[in-house]
Amino acid sequence: MPLGMNRPTWSAFFVPEHRFSRLAWAVTAAVALAAGLAACGTKSGLSVGEAADGGIDRDLDTGVVDSSVDTRPVDCLSDVDCDDGVFCNGTEHCVRNVCGPGLPVECVPPPDGCSVGRCVEGLRSCEFRPVDADEDGHLPDSCGGDDCNDTNPTIFGGAPELCDYEDNNCDGDVDEGLAYVGLGEPLPISTGFFGAVHPDVVFNDTGYHAVFDDDLGGGQVHHVSVSADGRRPSPATPVTFSSVLASSPDLTWTGTEMALWHHYHLDEAFQGTVSLSALDADGRVIRRSVAATPDVPDADMPAAAFNGTEWGVVYVANLASGLREVRYLQARQDGSVTVAPQVLASSVAIPHVKPAVTWAGSRFIVAWGEGRTVMIQGRDRTGRGVRWTRRQPAVADPQVTLAFADTSGDVAVAWTSVTRLDGVHYARYGEDGTARGTAIQITRDFAEHTGLSMSWSGRELAVVYQATRTPVVGTFLVRFVPDLRWLSPPGAVDSLVGPNSGPAIAPSGREYGVAYPADTPRTEAVRFRLAGCE
Numbered sequence: 001m002p003l004g005m006n007r008p009t010w011s012a013f014f015v016p017e018h019r020f021s022r023l024a025w026a027v028t029a030a031v032a033l034a035a036g037l038a039a040c041g042t043k044s045g046l047s048v049g050e051a052a053d054g055g056i057d058r059d060l061d062t063g064v065v066d067s068s069v070d071t072r073p074v075d076c077l078s079d080v081d082c083d084d085g086v087f088c089n090g091t092e093h094c095v096r097n098v099c100g101p102g103l104p105v106e107c108v109p110p111p112d113g114c115s116v117g118r119c120v121e122g123l124r125s126c127e128f129r130p131v132d133a134d135e136d137g138h139l140p141d142s143c144g145g146d147d148c149n150d151t152n153p154t155i156f157g158g159a160p161e162l163c164d165y166e167d168n169n170c171d172g173d174v175d176e177g178l179a180y181v182g183l184g185e186p187l188p189i190s191t192g193f194f195g196a197v198h199p200d201v202v203f204n205d206t207g208y209h210a211v212f213d214d215d216l217g218g219g220q221v222h223h224v225s226v227s228a229d230g231r232r233p234s235p236a237t238p239v240t241f242s243s244v245l246a247s248s249p250d251l252t253w254t255g256t257e258m259a260l261w262h263h264y265h266l267d268e269a270f271q272g273t274v275s276l277s278a279l280d281a282d283g284r285v286i287r288r289s290v291a292a293t294p295d296v297p298d299a300d301m302p303a304a305a306f307n308g309t310e311w312g313v314v315y316v317a318n319l320a321s322g323l324r325e326v327r328y329l330q331a332r333q334d335g336s337v338t339v340a341p342q343v344l345a346s347s348v349a350i351p352h353v354k355p356a357v358t359w360a361g362s363r364f365i366v367a368w369g370e371g372r373t374v375m376i377q378g379r380d381r382t383g384r385g386v387r388w389t390r391r392q393p394a395v396a397d398p399q400v401t402l403a404f405a406d407t408s409g410d411v412a413v414a415w416t417s418v419t420r421l422d423g424v425h426y427a428r429y430g431e432d433g434t435a436r437g438t439a440i441q442i443t444r445d446f447a448e449h450t451g452l453s454m455s456w457s458g459r460e461l462a463v464v465y466q467a468t469r470t471p472v473v474g475t476f477l478v479r480f481v482p483d484l485r486w487l488s489p490p491g492a493v494d495s496l497v498g499p500n501s502g503p504a505i506a507p508s509g510r511e512y513g514v515a516y517p518a519d520t521p522r523t524e525a526v527r528f529r530l531a532g533c534e
Contacts, residue, residue, distance in 0.1 A: 075099045088119035114143035146170060163533035165459065165510050174460045175533045180478050180491030183511060183530040186518075189224040189233045190214070190526040196222075197501040199515035199526045202253040203228075206281050208506060208513040209258060211239065212526045213247040221249045221262050223283040228508060230530035239277060239285050240264075246289075247300075248354070254306050254333070257286065261302040261313060264289065270320045272298040274313065276335035290335035299327070301354040305364060310338060312364035312383065314357045316350065317343075324350040326368045328357075330383040339383035345370050356402035358411060360431045363387060365411050369398035374415045376402075378433055388433035395422045399502075401454040403461055410436055412461050412481070416449040424449050424465055426481060442479055443467070443490070451476075451502025455512070462512055464493070464505040464531075476503050476516050478531045493531050494518065505531070 074097045076082050082092035082099035090102025107117030107126035117128045130139055131150070138156035139145025146157025148170035159168045167174050190196035195216035202209050208226040213219060222236040239260060240246035248263040258279040265272040273295060278287035292313065293299040302315040310330050317325040325346045330339035349371035356367045364383065367376045374394050378387035395417045403412045410428045427439035442463065443449060451466035461481040468475075477490040493503075493514050503516035511532035518527050 086121065087124040088121050112143070114139070141170070165457075165532070167459070174480065178533040180480060180531060180533050182491070182493040183532055183534065184230050186494050186527040186529045187226065187230070187233050188525055189226065189515070189528045190222070190236060193219070193222065193236060195219070195524045196526040197517050197524055198248055199501075199517060200249050200251040200504045201506045201513050201515040201528070202251050202258065203506045203508045203513060204253045204258070204281055208508070208528070209251065209253075209283055210504075210513075210515040210526070210528055211249040211251050211260060212515070213249060213262075215245070216524065218245045218247070221246045221260065223279065224528075225283050226513065226528050230511070230513065230528065233528065234283075237283070239279060239283070240289060242289070248302060250302050250304050252304055252306055257281070258283065259304065259306065259311070261304045262289075263300045263302065264291070265298070265300075266295055270298045270318055271295045272300060274299040274302045274315050276311075276331070278334075287334070292329060292331050292335050292337055293327075293341055297325070301352070303355055303357050305357045305359045306333075307359040307364070309333065311335075312357050312359065312366070312379070314344070314355045314366045314368070316352060316355065318352070323348055324352065326350060326355055326370075328366055328379070328383070330364075342384070344368070344377065345375065347371065351397040351399070353397070353399045356400050356413075358402045358404040360404045360411050361406065361409060362431055365402060365404070365431075367400045367402050367413055369394065369400050369415065372396055372398075374398050374400055374413065376411070376413055376429060376433075378431070390429060390433055390435070392425070392427060392439055394425070399450065399452050401452045401463070403454040403456045405456050405461060406458075412454065412456070414442070414452060414454050414463050416452050416465060422449070424452065424463065424479075426463070442481060451516075453502060453504045455505045455507055457507035457512070458509070462505055462507065464503045464514055464516075466502060476514065478505065478512065478514065491531060493529055494527065
């Protein structure tokens with residue numbers, strides 16, 4: 001046909017091949033897009049395309065470049081699609097087509113701490129009720145109730161008193177009306193040693209630890225560990241090593257190690273030192289003795305207290321003139337002296353018995369017997385000055401013990417006569433020396449009371465002493481003194497023959513461990529026994 005003719009032919013309806021390919025691709029893409037859009041808004045979880053990523057085939061499915069449409073599963077279009085119908089777990093939310101959990105409903109009680117709130121699904125709201133953490137039916141005393149310990153269901157106002165070393169009826173006393181006696185059988189802990197005397201005892205995480213000296217103070221100091229149940233003693237092992245005698249041990253658990261203050265008597269008369277050794281938690285020696293006093297005069301009967309960084313040490317110095325002095329020093333944990341020994345008292349009326357010292361939260365308090373007086377003195381932070389001095393009348397030769405009741409902030413002092421039928425007396429002072437009432441007598445039996453020791457358990461004061469009713473028979477008793485309003489009945493730990501030194505007591509948090517000397521028909525010995533209520 002000549003060029004330019006307009007005659008229609010069948011080829012006029014024919015689409016060239018390259019144009020058909022483009023058209024077919026467009027139609028196919030439109031159909032796929034429509035199908036994807038139709039699937040949107042459902043919870044079928046179908047994909048609607050691949051993520052927009054700049055033309056990269058992320059999913060490696062067909063080698064086809066990814067589309068710009070998000071292909072993640074679709075859970076929801078709005079928060080309504082995510083609501084599970086549960087009120088207390090909060091409102092669910094739709095975020096980027098995915099359901100997320102809500103925040104649980106928080107029921108905030110009033111700020112007085114006397115009520116607790118909880119979400120109640122049936123009410124679809126919060127409910128508030130009075131606080132009763134131990135569910136014993138009694139509100140805590142801080143909220144006007146009569147429950148002094150809302151973590152223990154056996155403790156509330158009017159509860160029966162149990163043998164659990166707790167104040168069950170919230171009257172301020174512990175185990176009142178219950179007899180405190182020796183528990184289990186006495187353990188001999190000085191087997192193999194003659195003349196075992198001067199025991200002391202502490203408690204730590206590994207159990208009880210007792211020390212004593214042998215040969216009536218003419219030998220060495222030995223250590224014994226006893227299991228927390230009071231049944232299994234270890235063999236006694238020496239913890240002082242000297243060609244001269246070591247005696248008068250005073251044992252303290254510092255929280256990291258046991259400190260053993262003791263006396264070393266030198267070869268010459270009226271020569272001896274107060275020295276410090278260190279034991280680990282199991283009783284092994286980790287630092288041998290360091291002398292804290294000069295050789296002269298003879299330094300004996302040490303008592304020590306630790307404040308976390310320093311020691312306060314009080315002891316008796318025996319002078320060649322016949323005078324005795326009560327002296328005081330301060331030292332670092334390793335025994336190096338920071339405050340040189342000072343004379344607190346000098347008199348022929350000072351008995352050869354152990355003085356006392358305690359750390360009272362802000363200062364050291366010391367006490368000793370002098371003539372017919374018990375002296376109690378507070379030291380300042382440097383240890384060099386006297387904050388206050390108090391005097392308690394006593395019969396001749398008082399033996400004194402101290403303890404700090406750290407929950408009440410009071411210093412407790414107890415004393416008895418070494419030589420008279422006078423009983424055990426007790427008084428309390430604040431850290432500033434303020435008297436808390438008047439002194440009282442805590443024993444009513446007419447006997448010679450000696451061998452006094454006292455310890456604060458965290459709940460009560462335990463006083464252990466010897467009551468000798470005849471020249472040869474003595475009984476070690478434990479009396480518990482939570483405050484001045486009430487005294488528990490004494491409990492006999494053991495009856496024995498003529499001990500010549502006093503007992504020591506240590507709390508474990510439940511029972512108490514008592515180490516005490518016991519004369520047998522053939523030799524002196526040291527025994528250990530638990531004491532507590534039954």
